[in-house]
Amino acid sequence: MSNEEKLARAANEQGQEYLTFTLSDESYALDILQVKEIRGYEAVTKIANAPEFIKGVINLRGDIVPVIDLRIKFNVGQATYDEFTIVMVLQIQGRYVGVVVDSVSDVVTLTSDEIRPAPNFGVAFDSEYLIGLASVGDGMVILVDIEKLITSDEMGLVEAAAEQPGGIATPGE
Amino acid sequence: MSLDMEQFHESFFDETAEHLDEMERLLMALDLEQPDAGELDSIFRAAHSIKGGSGIFGFEALGTVTHVMENLLDRARDGSLALSADLMDLLLKTGDTLRAILDAYRNQQEPDWDSVNQASEALEQWLTSQQPSTENSGDEQSEGYGFFAAPAEGSNDYEAYGFFDETVQGTDDDPSFGFFEPVEAPAEEGDAFGFFEDETPSSTAVANADYINSLLEDGTSEAAQAQTQSAQSANTKPEPNDPPQAATSGAATAQSGKTASTTPDTGQKNANKDSNKESSSIRVDIQKVDQLINLVGEMVITQSMLQEIGKQVEGATGERLESVLNELERNTRELQESVMAVRMLPISFAFSRFPRVVRDLSGKLGKKVQLVVEGGDTELDKGLIEKLTDPLTHLVRNSVDHGVESPERRREAGKPETGTVTLRAIQHGGNVVVEIVDDGGGLNRDKILEKAMERGIDVPSNPSDQAVWSLVMEPGFSTADAVSDVSGRGVGMDVVRQNLEALGGRVDIQSEPGEGTSFFIHLPLTLAIVDGMGVSVGNETFIVPLVNILESMAPESGAVRTLGGTDQLLAVRDQFWPVIPLHRVMDVDEAQAKHPGEGIMVLVESGRRRFALQVDDLVGQQQVVIKSLEQNYRRVPGIAGATIMGDGSVALILDTEALADLAKPVEREEAASHE
Numbered sequence: 001m002s003n004e005e006k007l008a009r010a011a012n013e014q015g016q017e018y019l020t021f022t023l024s025d026e027s028y029a030l031d032i033l034q035v036k037e038i039r040g041y042e043a044v045t046k047i048a049n050a051p052e053f054i055k056g057v058i059n060l061r062g063d064i065v066p067v068i069d070l071r072i073k074f075n076v077g078q079a080t081y082d083e084f085t086i087v088m089v090l091q092i093q094g095r096y097v098g099v100v101v102d103s104v105s106d107v108v109t110l111t112s113d114e115i116r117p118a119p120n121f122g123v124a125f126d127s128e129y130l131i132g133l134a135s136v137g138d139g140m141v142i143l144v145d146i147e148k149l150i151t152s153d154e155m156g157l158v159e160a161a162a163e164q165p166g167g168i169a170t171p172g173e
Numbered sequence: 174m175s176l177d178m179e180q181f182h183e184s185f186f187d188e189t190a191e192h193l194d195e196m197e198r199l200l201m202a203l204d205l206e207q208p209d210a211g212e213l214d215s216i217f218r219a220a221h222s223i224k225g226g227s228g229i230f231g232f233e234a235l236g237t238v239t240h241v242m243e244n245l246l247d248r249a250r251d252g253s254l255a256l257s258a259d260l261m262d263l264l265l266k267t268g269d270t271l272r273a274i275l276d277a278y279r280n281q282q283e284p285d286w287d288s289v290n291q292a293s294e295a296l297e298q299w300l301t302s303q304q305p306s307t308e309n310s311g312d313e314q315s316e317g318y319g320f321f322a323a324p325a326e327g328s329n330d331y332e333a334y335g336f337f338d339e340t341v342q343g344t345d346d347d348p349s350f351g352f353f354e355p356v357e358a359p360a361e362e363g364d365a366f367g368f369f370e371d372e373t374p375s376s377t378a379v380a381n382a383d384y385i386n387s388l389l390e391d392g393t394s395e396a397a398q399a400q401t402q403s404a405q406s407a408n409t410k411p412e413p414n415d416p417p418q419a420a421t422s423g424a425a426t427a428q429s430g431k432t433a434s435t436t437p438d439t440g441q442k443n444a445n446k447d448s449n450k451e452s453s454s455i456r457v458d459i460q461k462v463d464q465l466i467n468l469v470g471e472m473v474i475t476q477s478m479l480q481e482i483g484k485q486v487e488g489a490t491g492e493r494l495e496s497v498l499n500e501l502e503r504n505t506r507e508l509q510e511s512v513m514a515v516r517m518l519p520i521s522f523a524f525s526r527f528p529r530v531v532r533d534l535s536g537k538l539g540k541k542v543q544l545v546v547e548g549g550d551t552e553l554d555k556g557l558i559e560k561l562t563d564p565l566t567h568l569v570r571n572s573v574d575h576g577v578e579s580p581e582r583r584r585e586a587g588k589p590e591t592g593t594v595t596l597r598a599i600q601h602g603g604n605v606v607v608e609i610v611d612d613g614g615g616l617n618r619d620k621i622l623e624k625a626m627e628r629g630i631d632v633p634s635n636p637s638d639q640a641v642w643s644l645v646m647e648p649g650f651s652t653a654d655a656v657s658d659v660s661g662r663g664v665g666m667d668v669v670r671q672n673l674e675a676l677g678g679r680v681d682i683q684s685e686p687g688e689g690t691s692f693f694i695h696l697p698l699t700l701a702i703v704d705g706m707g708v709s710v711g712n713e714t715f716i717v718p719l720v721n722i723l724e725s726m727a728p729e730s731g732a733v734r735t736l737g738g739t740d741q742l743l744a745v746r747d748q749f750w751p752v753i754p755l756h757r758v759m760d761v762d763e764a765q766a767k768h769p770g771e772g773i774m775v776l777v778e779s780g781r782r783r784f785a786l787q788v789d790d791l792v793g794q795q796q797v798v799i800k801s802l803e804q805n806y807r808r809v810p811g812i813a814g815a816t817i818m819g820d821g822s823v824a825l826i827l828d829t830e831a832l833a834d835l836a837k838p839v840e841r842e843e844a845a846s847h848e
Binding site for chain 1: 468810
C-alpha cells in the first residue's frame with residue numbers, strides 16, 4: 001500500500017486507528033490493523049550469521065516467527081530485555097514478524113488533516129519509511145510505514161531482499 | 174456460465190485422474206477367463222463417470238474416447254465380448270491416451286486430436302471386429318455396434334439416438350440392412366462418431382456391394398462378415414458362426430425387452446454404490462489439515478505445561494486436578510494421533526501403478542516377470558507417497574531390467590522361467606521400510622568394482638559387500654552392458670538415493686549372487702517428522718537428522734590434529750575426518766563452547782561429504798516436527814528448518830550438506846587471515 005493510499009484511507013471521516021509505541025524517548029505509531037498481538041519478550045532461538053538486530057525466532061502457536069529489535073537496527077536507546085520488554089507481533093503481507101519495542105502506549109485515531117509531512121531528519125527512521133507526523137495530546141508521534149520498512153531490502157527479512165547487495169551476506173560470499 | 178463451471182474443473186480433473194487410476198488397477202487385476210462382474214461394472218462406471226463429467230464441462234475429446242470405451246466395456250460386462258490380453262492392452266493404452274488428454278485440458282491446452290481419433294478408432298475397430306461373434310450370441314444381447322447398445326441402456330442415462338427406432342424396425346425386416354443404416358446415420362448427423370465420417374460413405378457402398386454378393390452366395394451369416402470388412406477392421410477375429418444369423422423380428426424384440434428389463438436394476442445398483450462412495454470421503458484442502466496439525470501440536474505443548482503446573486497444586490483439589498489433567502493428556506494424545514492420521518494414505522496409492530510398469534516392461538524386454546505386492550495398506554504421509562513414486566518406479570524398472578534374467582538364463586540356472594519382483598511395505602516403529610526384492614542374478618561384485626575404477630569412483634581397499642553395493646548409487650555409475658531406453662544411462666540410481674535422502678530416507682542394498690537383490694528403503698512415516706539427534710553448543714540446541722549420523726564419540730586425546738593454523742582433523746580408525754566446529758558455523762559465542770578435546774564428535778555423512786561435527790553434548794534422540802523457517806523469515810544457510818521442543822522453545826534443524834559448504838569458506842577465510 002503506497003503512502004497516497006494510506007493517506008487516502010486515513011482521509012475518511014472516522015480517521016484511522018494507530019498504535020503508538022516508544023523507542024527510547026521517541027514516540028512512534030503504526031497502523032493498528034497490522035498488529036496481530038502484543039506479548040512479552042521471551043527467550044528467542046538465535047539464527048546463525050544473521051545481523052544483530054534480528055534477535056532470532058520464537059514459536060508463535062506452531063509458527064516460527066522472526067523477532068527483530070528496532071532499537072538495535074536504528075541505534076536508539078539501550079537494547080535491554082526485562083519482563084517489561086514488549087514484542088509487537090505484526091502481520092505483514094501474510095507473514096508474521098515480531099518487533100521489540102520499549103513500550104506500547106496507546107491507540108489513537110487520526111484523520112488525514114492531522115497528519116503532517118515527515119521531516120527529513122531528527123528521527124531514527126529513514127524518512128522513506130515514514131508516513132508523517134501528528135500531535136497527540138501534548139506530544140508528537142511519528143507515523144511509521146511499517147510494511148515498507150519490514151519488507152525493505154535493508155531488513156533482509158524476506159528472501160528476495162536478502163539476495164540483493166546490502167542484504168544479509170552469507171558467510172564466504 | 175463458464176466462470177461458474179471453472180471452479181469445478183479442478184475437482185473434475187482430480188476425480189477423472191482417480192477414475193483412470195482405478196480403471197487401470199481393475200483392468201490389471203481382472204481375471205480374463207472368469208471376469209468378476211462387479212469389477213467389470215466398476216471399470217464401466219469409471220469410464221461412464223468420466224464421460225458424464227466431460228459432457229457437462231465440454232471436454233469433448235475425453236467424452237469421445239470414453240464413449241466408445243464405455244460401449245466396449247458395456248459389451249464386455251454383459252458377456253457378449255470376449256476378454257483377451259490384446260483387449261486389455263488396448264484398454265490400458267486408451268487409459269494412457271485419456272490421461273494425456275486430461276493433462277492437456279488441465280494445462281488448458283487443446284488435446285492432441287490425432288491421438289484422440291486414433292484411440293477411439295482403435296476401440297471402434299475392436300467393437301466391429303467382434304461383430305460376428307456377437308451376432309451369434311444375439312439371443313442374449315443386442316447387436317454389436319456401440320450405438321446399438323445405447324438404446325438398451327437408454328433408461329440409464331445414455332443419449333437416446335433418434336435413429337434407434339428405425340434401426341430396430343430395420344432389423345426386424347432384414348437383419349443385415351439393419352447394420353448399415355445406423356452407420357450412416359451418425360455420420361450424417363456428425364455426432365460424437367466423428368471417426369465414421371471418413372470411411373462410412375465409401376465403405377458402406379463397398380459393403381453394400383459385398384452384401385449383395387454375399388446374399389447371392391449363402392445368406393445372412395456371410396453378410397455379417399461382409400459387414401465386418403466394411404468396418405475395415407485391422408484385428409478382425411471372426412469367430413465361427415454357430416447358428417445362422419437369423420435375427421428375426423421376434424429375437425430382436427426379445428433382446429430389447431430383456432435388456433430393457435435388466436437396465437433399471439443395474440442403474441439402481443450404480444446409484445447406490447456411487448452414493449456410498451461419496452459419503453465415505455470428503456475432499457479437504459491440505460492447508461486446512463496442516464493448520465489442524467499445527468494447532469494440535471501447540472495444544473500438546475500447552476497441555477504438558479498445564480500438567481507441570483498441576484503437579485504443584487496440593488491437597489484434595491490437587492488430586493482432582495491431576496486426574497482431570499491425566500484425562501486431558503490421554504485425549505490430547507489421541508486427538509494428535511487422529512489428526513496426524515488425516516494426512517496418511519495407504520502406500521498402495523504409490524504401488525498401484527507398478528503392476529502396469531512391470532507388465533509393460535517385461536513384455537518389452539521379453540522377460541517373464543510377476544510382481545508381488547505386499548503391505549499395500551501400510552500408511553504413509555500423502556506428501557511422502559507422491560514423492561516416493563518416482564524413485565520407486567526407477568528401482569522397480571531396474572529390478573526388472575537388470576535384476577531378473579532372461580527366461581533362458583533362468584532355465585539354465587535351474588530357476589523357474591518367471592522371475593518374481595516383490596514390492597513390500599512394512600511399518601517398523603516410526604519408520605516404514607519399503608522393499609524391492611528380485612530373485613534375479615544378484616549384483617556382480619567384481620564387475621561393480623571394475624566399473625567403479627573405470628569411472629574414477631573412490632573405492633576403499635578391500636571393501637565390504639555393503640560398501641560395494643552402495644557404489645551402484647554413486648553418480649555416473651551404471652553396470653548395464655548396453656545402454657537401453659529402459660535403464661542403464663547411469664543417471665538414476667544416484668538420483669534415487671538423493672531423492673530418498675531428501676525425504677529423510679536411506680537405502681540399503683543386499684545381494685546374493687544367483688539369488689537376487691533387495692533394496693530396502695527406510696522412510697520416516699511423514700515428511701513433517703524427522704528422526705533427529707539433539708546436540709548442544711553453548712546455550713543453543715540443534716537437531717542433526719539421524720539419517721546423516723554415522724556415529725558419535727568422545728575423541729581420545731591426540732585424536733584431533735591441527736592443520737595449517739585452524740583446520741582440524743579427527744583421526745578415527747586410520748581415517749581422517751575434517752572437523753567442523755558447530756559453534757563456529759552456527760555463530761555461537763565461542764567462549765561458551767567446549768574445547769575440541771572435551772566435546773563430542775558427531776561423524777556425519779551427507780551426500781558425498783563426510784565430516785566430524787564438533788558439539789558440546791548430545792541431548793538425546795527424538796522425533797521432531799519440521800517447521801518452515803521461510804514461511805515468516807527466509808532460508809538460512811546450513812539450516813533445514815526449525816522445530817518446537819517439548820518446552821515450547823524453538824530448535825533449528827541442521828542441513829548437513831549445506832553445513833559442509835558453509836564451513837569451507839569460513840575456514841579458508843580464517844586460514845587466510847592467519848597467514
